[in-house]
Amino acid sequence: MALSETERRIINKYQRGIPYEPRPFKAIADALGLTENFVLNTLADLRERRILSRVGPVISPNTVGASTLAAMSVPAGKLDAVAAQVSARPEVNHNYEREHQLNLWFVLAAADRDAVLAVIDDIEKEAGLDVVELPLEEAYHIDLGFRV
Amino acid sequence: MKPLDETDRSLVAVLASGLPLLPEPYAEIGSRIGITEADVIARLRRLDDMGVIKRFGIVVQHRELGFKANAMAVWDVPDDVVSELGRVLAAYEFVTLCYRRPRRLPHWPYNLFCMVHGKDRNQVRAQIAGLNEQTDAGSYPNAVLFSRKRFKQCGAKYGATKETADIIPLDPNDRRIINNLQGSFPICNRPFASAGTELGLSEANMISHIRGMCDSGVLSRFGPLYNAERMGGDVILAAMAVPPNRFDEVAETVNAHPEVAHNYARDHRLNMWFVISVERAAWIEAVVAEIEEETGLHVYPMPKEEEYFIGLKVTV
Numbered sequence: 001m002a003l004s005e006t007e008r009r010i011i012n013k014y015q016r017g018i019p020y021e022p023r024p025f026k027a028i029a030d031a032l033g034l035t036e037n038f039v040l041n042t043l044a045d046l047r048e049r050r051i052l053s054r055v056g057p058v059i060s061p062n063t064v065g066a067s068t069l070a071a072m073s074v075p076a077g078k079l080d081a082v083a084a085q086v087s088a089r090p091e092v093n094h095n096y097e098r099e100h101q102l103n104l105w106f107v108l109a110a111a112d113r114d115a116v117l118a119v120i121d122d123i124e125k126e127a128g129l130d131v132v133e134l135p136l137e138e139a140y141h142i143d144l145g146f147r148v
Numbered sequence: 149m150k151p152l153d154e155t156d157r158s159l160v161a162v163l164a165s166g167l168p169l170l171p172e173p174y175a176e177i178g179s180r181i182g183i184t185e186a187d188v189i190a191r192l193r194r195l196d197d198m199g200v201i202k203r204f205g206i207v208v209q210h211r212e213l214g215f216k217a218n219a220m221a222v223w224d225v226p227d228d229v230v231s232e233l234g235r236v237l238a239a240y241e242f243v244t245l246c247y248r249r250p251r252r253l254p255h256w257p258y259n260l261f262c263m264v265h266g267k268d269r270n271q272v273r274a275q276i277a278g279l280n281e282q283t284d285a286g287s288y289p290n291a292v293l294f295s296r297k298r299f300k301q302c303g304a305k306y307g308a309t310k311e312t313a314d315i316i317p318l319d320p321n322d323r324r325i326i327n328n329l330q331g332s333f334p335i336c337n338r339p340f341a342s343a344g345t346e347l348g349l350s351e352a353n354m355i356s357h358i359r360g361m362c363d364s365g366v367l368s369r370f371g372p373l374y375n376a377e378r379m380g381g382d383v384i385l386a387a388m389a390v391p392p393n394r395f396d397e398v399a400e401t402v403n404a405h406p407e408v409a410h411n412y413a414r415d416h417r418l419n420m421w422f423v424i425s426v427e428r429a430a431w432i433e434a435v436v437a438e439i440e441e442e443t444g445l446h447v448y449p450m451p452k453e454e455e456y457f458i459g460l461k462v463t464v
Binding site for chain 2: 056
């Protein structure tokens with residue numbers, strides 16, 4: 001999807017460092033030589049076009065609550081149904097079909113490790129399938145956002 | 149370092165769907181969880197300093213930006229060298245995440261994970277080939293798992309307390325739409341445009357807000373509530389006195405009737421209350437008789453004698 005030059009500037013500059021001050025969008029506008037209203041409208045428009053998911057924090061894994069990556073081998077005919085069951089859980093925030101014997105991959109987050117394992121247990125029972133659970137052991141990447 | 153308190157957790161939970169796009173977003177966020185703007189800002193600074201917040205900014209949807217292909221590239225790297233290789237791979241710009249995770253033999257032999265995004269599969273394949281050629285990665289067993297279908301992508305909701313985790317944040321336009329459209333919805337060929345005019349919102353904006361609220365479960369459905377009586381049918385409230393040890397079994401029997409719309413346990417000798425709705429008024433009796441026969445218990449139908457109020461609306 002095409003981005004205007006201004007949209008590109010806003011996205012590339014503010015995937016981190018939205019100011020913690022009472023009028024953050026005014027601060028952004030001032031830094032880019034735009035008006036606060038223009039920045040707000042641009043962000044709302046990007047959201048309507050589903051380019052912007054949200055403006056907010058990306059939380060480091062396992063600092064607030066616990067999260068994990070999990071995968072299942074789902075028979076092809078049941079994939080949509082099982083995926084829908086998995087997606088319906090509020091704890092699941094990513095859920096993708098991938099090309100592998102383990103063909104459904106999802107990320108889930110909850111208040112603590114026990115809560116994460118309880119959700120996995122529920123998913124296994126509901127689907128009648130085993131879940132391979134792959135918790136984070138070490139993170140190497142510093143998330144700086146995504147250049148567009 | 150001071151651990152997170154309940155308010156920090158509520159703050160993180162309420163920010164899962166992002167800042168409201170308003171001039172004073174932190175004040176609005178504070179009002180949703182009962183703290184001041186200054187407190188919101190102070191807490192966010194602290195969470196950022198602690199490294200709990202990895203970044204605070206625009207989160208994009210890769211696919212909508214044309215990064216249509218994404219692959220999870222994985223390697224089985226000996227434990228004594230995996231950290232070093234992980235840091236090398238993480239430095240590549242197109243590697244958006246890089247983690248070590250446990251192997252799960254025999255199903256899963258790999259321990260190093262990278263997410264790689266690109267415009268198309270060929271670009272992603274070329275980028276991963278580059279990682280394998282330019283680093284030691286290529287000397288270890290590996291696999292590339294392209295994603296095919298995205299079923300869900302949203303911000304993580306770390307349950308703070310049950311209560312705050314269940315609250316889905318609404319922005320002011322969501323609220324205005326809910327408050328305005330519960331009573332009536334225009335019947336015309338562009339209803340969203342027409343309803344939007346009154347609220348000063350574009351048709352696309354209305355649809356996007358309503359779709360968002362349907363997706364998040366704020367709206368259980370969007371559509372008409374029928375008046376069964378005027379359609380020749382009937383709706384009645386009914387109650388039963390169910391022995392406590394049979395409650396679940398009886399509830400299941402009652403709920404199995406497609407005519408039963410709501411069924412609640414209430415604190416009274418008559419402890420099960422449900423609504424029966426039928427397309428033809430005369431069918432009520434038959435449903436009541438069936439339930440009585442199946443359960444061996446008396447059903448007390450409580451038909452409406454006069455209607456004083458209809459049109460349940462909630463102001464949010």
